[in-house]
Amino acid sequence: MKNNKYTKRVALLGIMGALALALSFLESLIPALPGLPPGAKPGLSNIVTMFMASSYSVADAFFITILKALFAGITRGSTAMLMSASGGLLSTAVACILLRSKKFNSGYIGIGIICAVCHNIGQLVSACLISGTWSLVFGYGPLLLLFAIVTGCVTGTVLKLVLPALNRIINRL
Amino acid sequence: MKKLFGKADIFIIISVLVLSLLLFIPGIFNNNNLIATVYSDGEIIEEINLNEVEVPRTFSPKDGTEITVEKDRIRFSAACCKDELCIGSGWLSKKGQTAACLPERIVITIKGTDKTDMMTY
Amino acid sequence: MCRNRCSALRNTNNGNKLNTKALIAVTVCAVLLICIVLTDLVQSRSEYSSTTIAMGTVVNFRLFGSDGEQTELGLKENLTETEEALLSHRKENSDIYRVNAASGSAVSVSKETVDFIATALEVSKKCGGVFDITVGNLTKLWDFGGDNQRIPDEEEIAKAIETVSHSSVKITDTTVITANGQSLDLGAVGKGAACDRIRNYLSATRTDSAVISVGGSLLLYGNRSFNIGIVNPENDTESMGTLKLSDTCVSTSGDYERFFVEGDKTYHHILNARTGYPAESNLSSVTVVCGSGTLSDALSTACFILGYNDSLVLLKEFDAEAVFVFKDKTVRVTDGLEKKFTLTDESFVMAE
Helix, strand or coil, rough: CCHHHHHHHHHHHHHHHHHHHHHHHHCCCCCCCCCCCCCCCCCCHHHHHHHHHCCCHHHHHHHHHHHHHHHHHHHHCCCHHHHHHHHHHHHHHHHHHHHHHCCCCCHEEEEEEEEHHHHHHHHHHHHHHCCCCCCHHHHHHHHHHHHHEEEEEEEEHHHHHHHHHHHHHHHCC | CCCCCHHHHHHHHHHHHHHHHHHHHHHHHHCCCCCEEECCCCEEEEEEEEEHHCCEEEEEEEEEEEEEEECCEEEEEEEECCCHHHHHHCCCCCCCCCEEECCEEEEEEECCCCCCCEECC | CHHHHHHHHHHHHHHHHHHHHHHHHHHHHHHHHHHHHHHHHHHHEEEEEEEEEEECCCEEEEEEEHHHHHHHHHHHHHHHHHHHHHHHHCCCCCCCHHHHCCCCCCCCCCCCHHHHHHHHHHHHHHCCCCCCCHHHHHHHHHHHCCCCCCCCCHHHHHHHHCCCHHHHHHEEEEEEECCCEECCCCHHHHHHHHHHHHHHHHCCEEEEEEEEECCCCCECCCCCEEEEEEEEEEEHHHHHHEECCCCCCEEEEECCCCEEEEEEEECCCCCCCCCCCCCCEEEEEEEEEEHHHHHHHHHHHHHHHHHHHHHHHHHHHCEEEEEECCCEEEEECCCHHHEEEEEEECCCEEEC
């Protein structure tokens, strides 16, 4: 029985990990948007970590975040890994708190936006640390936040739509 | 199960918008940073905020060419060409200043303008 | 009580279900729209500046308008083309290279090259030949900034000067004929000519205004007015005065640009085509402002050689204005620029 539980977990992590990697690969094909720093992406793979955070375990949400960062490190170098890790860990942490909190009564769009904002803040801070120029905050910050609203809406809405389907997968496993 | 969108979400959107506007304001007024851009063959290879350089450093974009950065200023410190015109340009410390090493196709400029938009020489 | 309120809440929720969905749709659309408008606004209002090396010199772009990045790429191409197809005396297929290689016979060249040469010849004629584009053999002797820069023997100079004669260059609409052994040097007009070509290119782009420096020769494009710094002859990273100008071309010639010292004498690169030696002048630099880049470039060189008094006549002929900086750190400005010129370095004074 216990064995079965672990099998389930491994299988789910495999599916979700693959999904997250596929999504981040798809995103890396999107060219840099004007006014935004190179590497600013819609953050579609956040959907996966947000789902893991809300319906499965917090630990596994972080596992996928780290997997994503390692993938970025292998495919796009150590700077990309650091950016992915800093943004991902912050936004996953916030997603875990918000999605699991009963008191926090905003909808998925709001949570999506906050996660996207946290993701961008994490990346911006690490970009500032790497380059040593804190003026990046003012140069890129405003547009990144506006961008986060858009991507947050998208990820929140998609999460809400696919959540029933994903939950069914978990239940059937 | 949480809903998709509620009053709290409007509040979140508005606060993020306000935050981004707040960040815009210092961006408009705080344009006094000295940003040095180093080009090699027309490509930007380094952007340095000279105001934030604490420890002086020297780097070499191409063999034989060295650029030295200190707080608020930047210069060519070694070149492989004979005339060494680029070193003769001395320290760059004001907006709009440019030094170039033509044989190596390396250019340093400090973007922005003090009082002049462009120099004629 | 509580239950009632709860059910009432639920009812309103249900009742508002459609509204909520509509609200989401509207908000998402609005946010998207704001972002699109904002990025477009930022882009179109934004300035695109960059620095590159082209035509063997430093080129600074400051473009105002849309598609800055794309325009810059086009401009770089345009400059390379100016050098490789028209003006270079090293690239084998350029017009000038072919004219020099076939001196004595007619060479068919592009309309643009004919125009540049015609403009330069016009200036040569009006300034009494002190500025001349047929000085190729002479500049090769001195080779300023090259590997063999030196003071040539008097004999060599006398021999080279025999080939200097703007009146023996004949042009038609599509051909150039130089005298046998003659060699053209368009170094004094090349950067200005590039400015003129750039202006033609910019008019086909979405650029509202621009200021572009091709090695110190400037093109001011569009209605926006720019503060142009005139370099301090004693310190090439500082300016000594500014000109507020729009929609024109500016060129400066000075003895500080390229020179070498031998013995106790300084030899600068602006050669008097009549004597074959660097122009003896009490000027440090001349900045000429006029509508044509080629003309302003040619005139600044000619005026530097001529000196202040003779320059005034020449400038009037071509309807150009100028700022003269003398070696004694006095400054003179022609009437048309008086209101536009501001002295910024206190160590210089306006001449009475």
